[in-house]
Amino acid sequence: MMKFINKNKHETISVCIPTYNSSDTIVGTLKSVLNQSLKDFDLIVVDDASKDDTINKIKNIKDARIRIFHNKKNIGCGKNLQKCKDKARGDIVVFLAGDDLFDRLALEKILNAFEVSKDVGVVIRPYFWFIGNNLSPVRVTRQFKKNTIVNIKSDFNKIIDVISLSDQMSGVSFRKKYLNFPFDNQPFVEMSSAVMKIIKDHKAIILKDNILGVRIGNNGSMNPNVYRNSPMNVWKDTLYSVFYENKHQKLKEYILKNFIAINYVGLIQIKNYGTLPQLLREINYLIKFRWINVFNYKFLFYVFVSLVTPKNILIKLVDVYKKKINSKIINKINFDPGFEI
Known part of the structure; x- marks a missing residue:
């Protein structure tokens, strides 16, 4: 070790x-x-x-x-x-x-x-x-x-x-x-x-x-202007720009399909703080970069929720989920900032 x-x-x-x-x-x-x-x-x-x-x-x-x-x-x-x-x-x-x-x-x-x-x-x-x-x-x-x-x-x-x-x-x-x-x-x-x-x-x-x-x-991800360019496409372009050499081709493809193109929860963020065209664009990229997403129940769930649920309701649901559910099921984290906040 x-x-x-x-x-x-x-x-x-x-x-x-x-x-x-x-x-x-x-x-x-x-x-x-x-x-x-x-x-x-x-x-x-x-x-x-x-x-x-x-x-x-x-x-x-x-x-x-x-x-x-x-x-x-x-x-x-x-x-x-x-x-x-x-x-x-x-x-x-x-x-x-x-x-x-x-x-x-x-x-x-x-x-x-x-x-x-x-x-x-x-x-x-x-x-x-x-x-x-x-x-x-x-x-x-x-x-x-x-x-x-x-x-x-x-x-x-x-x-x-x-x-x-x-x-x-x-x-x-x-x-x-x-x-x-x-x-x-x-x-x-x-x-x-x-x-x-x-x-x-x-x-x-x-x-x-x-x-x-x-x-x-209230951070930058809540600013609709940051979604003018697709977050997923920005990640993909950055990945392919950094690992531009042919020897990294398999690595690029693996990261794209097994990390970038499975960020389904990002659809909720864009629905809550972006626009409908930006949301539809992101759904399209999720399919384009990993076509088998169309058979993935998590992908289908997040697409359905983000398209059907009104923005004002979805924001409240996310907040309730974090405070009332996630906070109860996540194991205690050993963390000491050194002062009482």
Whole structure:
């Protein structure tokens, strides 16, 4: 079994927090970083022209490790991630959204993972979703029994694990010297495209522990403008652009059919916050990319529900399902942000 022991005291960490209108949550997010068991780190906040009180909330927290940068105009998620990375001083760059929370051992576990090998380019984690200030999980990603090393020669399903866990920026960590390319500014794949590029040439480690809690709130996926381009097609184009070589043909096809084209629950998101033409387009891509979906009962169920249920009712049903059902059946997550929220 792989042992995670920090033998090299010289590698340093930069925690990068890109923010936009995060005044309601940023204080808690910063507390979860400042209360880490690992105390020696650089903390950068790059605000993307927020219209609320985010900057003042940050300035009220007096800690010498915090450096604040403010964009005069909104530059978008991908470009803001790039600015965060450019401002980072550490060898390891750890990203955290302005409304999410770290477990107090998060940075320690991330750093120990990178110390396994100098060829580790990215460390990724499972996580859970929570609502408001209640840390009871209402949804969880796939869980893992042990820390796992993955590279481009690994089983395709292991590579899918790495890519699928990069759908949220928070808790995705890179060895900075390997981030020698700009972040994609395309919605949905800003972080995933970077992870794909890293895993082509370097190792990834999936942590077994849920070091991250993702707060469900008014985020970018609730903005209808992000669905102008099909999320599924954006993922597909990114996949084929990164793994463009013929030697990766089987990998591309496998990921497309066994990850991208089985995201049936995405139809609910588009129905709730997009338009009917955007929903029909996504259904079409689900069939185009994986025609056997037409025989899949889950696909048919989500198509039926998304087409038949009125938007206002479906939004309420999703909320009730998360709070009243999922929260009761999901196992307790061992998670301590280091303070009372």
